[in-house]
Amino acid sequence: MYQSPTAEAEVAEELAAVRPGLLPRYRAELPGARAAVLTRLWRALAHEPLPWVTGRVHGAHSLALRLADGRTLHGPHADPYATGAHVTAVRLGRERHDDPARLMTGLAVPHATGFALELGHSVASLALSRAGADHPKEWPERDWEWEQRVVDGHPFHPNCRSRPGFSVAEQLAYGPEHHPVVELGTVAVPAAECLVSGDWPEELRAGEDVLLPVHPWQAAHVLKRSCDRWRSAHPLMALRTLALPGGPHVKTALSARLTSSVRDISTYSVGASAALSALATDLAARTDGLLHITRTLGAATAHSPDLAALLRESPEVYAGPGERVLPVAALTTTALPDSPAWLAAFARLALTVGLRLLDLGVALEAHGQNLLVILSADGTPVRLVYRDLADIRISPARLARHGITPPALAGRLITDDETALRRKLFGSLVAGALAGTAGSGPVLRAALAAAVPALPRTPDLAALLEGPVPAKALTLMRLSPDTPGDQWCSLPNPLVLEPGA
Template identity: 90%
Template sequence: MYHSPTADAEVAEELAAARPDLLPRYTAALPGARAAVLTRLWRALAHEPLPWLTGRVGGAHSLALRLADGRTLHGPHADPYATGGCVGAVHLDRERYDDPARLMTDLAVPHVAGLAVELGHSVASLALSRAGADHPKEWPEQDWEWEQRVVDGHPFHPNCRSRPGFSVAEQLSYGPEHRPVVELGTVAVPTAECLVSGDWPEELRSPGRLLLPVHPWQAAHVLKRSCDPWRPARPLMSLRTLALPGGPHVKTALSARLTSSVRDISAYSVEASAALTSLASDLAARTDGLLHITRTLGAATAHSPDLAALLRESPQVYAGPGERVLPVAALPTTALPDSPAWLADFSRLALTVGLRLLDLGVALEAHGQNLLVILSADGTPLRLVYRDLADIRISPARLTRHGIAPPALTGRLITDDETALRRKLFGSLVAGALAGTAGSGPALGAALAAAVPDLPRTRDLAALCEGPVPAKALTLMRLSPGTPGDLWTSLPNPLVLEPGT
């Protein structure tokens, strides 16, 4: 039986040298990690517009996918919003597959070789993450501690834990789920050679130079140079963003492909950061106190996506006494009430805020990493915090309609296309943050049904209620190397999902 021997064996060999005490736990975690990645892959095969699939036929207890070459894939029903459950195996004609990398290799569809390798590494890295996860049961006190509890990564992406270019020792040293302290460095760059937005702090300046924070992985593998020691920090869910003790969060350039994207920082993002912070803060003030925006305090780049950094407020500054702020992706790790009423309350809060900003003219990318929730001492969802404005969408026409001056920005963030705006919000919030919290289509549908009557009656709400839900076609994007930008699929509306869908 094939089990991605290269990735599995490579990680096991490195782990035996770096942390031999984790090797038995890693080996024990491999079957579950394999099933977790296969579950995400099967969801993609069932619901994305993959050009080499010509038909989908649902039976009483199974789903059949017909390939253009005449073969047929068989597996269980795939709830597009489920995060629980487990697909242990699927069949390609008569052959059984429990390994996602082997399955994609044998499908032999265009551009599959790279994805198959990534799937093998996703399995191995996920097993490593699970082997090293040993978090206390009590609720954390520090914001970065919540980030460490999200062990499995993206709830729907087959590359949920793919970290190409990272050795086992580096994953243990930099992955938030392993709870490390990362020693950030700085690189001195002549001020005249830098682009700066916002306020760059004095501690990151020297005569005639700016000191740009650098992640140690970036220094070793991309910049290939040593850095001056700066400050210890704790990595957050995004791995390249880190929390300084008692201070802001630092977003560093990390020129590695994590899930779908290379995580560098463009000059466009640096230049736009101050204007985005100003606009988003103004709009948040129009939500009756339900939304806070973490301000970008300063951003700088040496005119290179490989050497840039942003300093951003910690979400912790918006939590009052007795309150806790945590990423939505961490909600499933808490001991919150497992009740439809709680989920409906949270969905109502998130959709009220998201729809309000969308109507004003800004579509948030409100997935479980960017969106945080402030909870009362008893776990009641009170307010939201949004961080990382680098990939929102802004509609000048909608802003103008509400008497708001559009920012002096051009480029990819600016669009008046209603489909693009709704895809950005609904794809991240409904098919992402809310689905990941609900854990299934029926639970999500019930929460939305309870929340919708209290939501602002806008055309965007009507579109959400009446049509399919957009979601990024994450696997199609990885199999379409010549197609820039996001690709999309349409998921069945959870408000009208039928049992077994």
């Protein structure tokens, strides 16, 4: 039987050895971390198409889930767009559960044991992250400083801070919320054995070799070899992507499962990077200056997802005098989203840009990590920056309708399926970036209601307004390890949510 404190106790034991002064804060953060992960899990149980949930009974302020084995799970109303930690306990039969890992074990559904372990790690790592986070009140000046203010990770994934395979010492050394400086290394690979796309800089070449930047965790745990020291860098929200002072961002291979996916870099992504960057430059020029897309400067791989890297423009290059650029996920660390007018303006900007690109033929993965906003000196959202083209979707038919030559690519990025295109954008932007910034269904509804009248009427907008909002079924995906690819759920349209929902 799974014992709830296991992951928490393991972290406490390691912390006592490597940073004993942080232990009291870690222990104090554990109840809040359990509630934060439980809130995310309850949202998934309430809204995802889990095969063992056979019915949902909604009360005025409560929700009951009927399970296939005859039991009933009771909890509070589950706003699909709410963030935070408003669920402190649920009841399975007569047993009260305030620990998400113990709850999952008690449910005893297929693959629950492995997921329960992940949830336990998520709680412990989240408590550690909160214990180590110490942000100044003033606004940061550098982009990586904004990134490091995002402590809780994904706003809706129960594995919001799960970092299996990372010791406590490694989390403190590499987690952006702990403000470390990471020493990147390089591995020399004969150029004849590499695939290189774009311009690979001279400082990462040595004679007939290509020098591939390597994260120290990857070197120790996957490559199991030492690396030549290269440069110091600041880790960003994505952990494996780091900012070089005064230089580009470096996306490294990090073959660990963070949240849902193993974070490596495929040969496909390296090979497609130059064509995608060229397409992005063309598309950004068609948005009337509202969107910048960071260019991939160069990419290289030793034909292995475990040994590859991309060099990408820093979003800072697109900020003018007096402007700041920050990831959308960092907006909640400011007071800006508390203004209904500000949030409506931001929603209007984000939807205008997202729908424009979708109409042209590209669906962005515009969640709070990939999407950044440029703020004027007074905090007004003026432009957007998008980064990481590795998981967009491209419609050759839509591009052709606008006289744009589709890139010479095949594979997973290419589709003309309208459902797939709309899921990609709306699932990441509306159910992700905008919902995570709004923090609740009613607040999101108000922002969308104010923004929609100014949006161009397109079939894609009509689909958004008329139907439910697609969102990735993140828990279903973790409980379906034998089912490849994304799985989806449908969330109630925030524009027609019941008052108080």
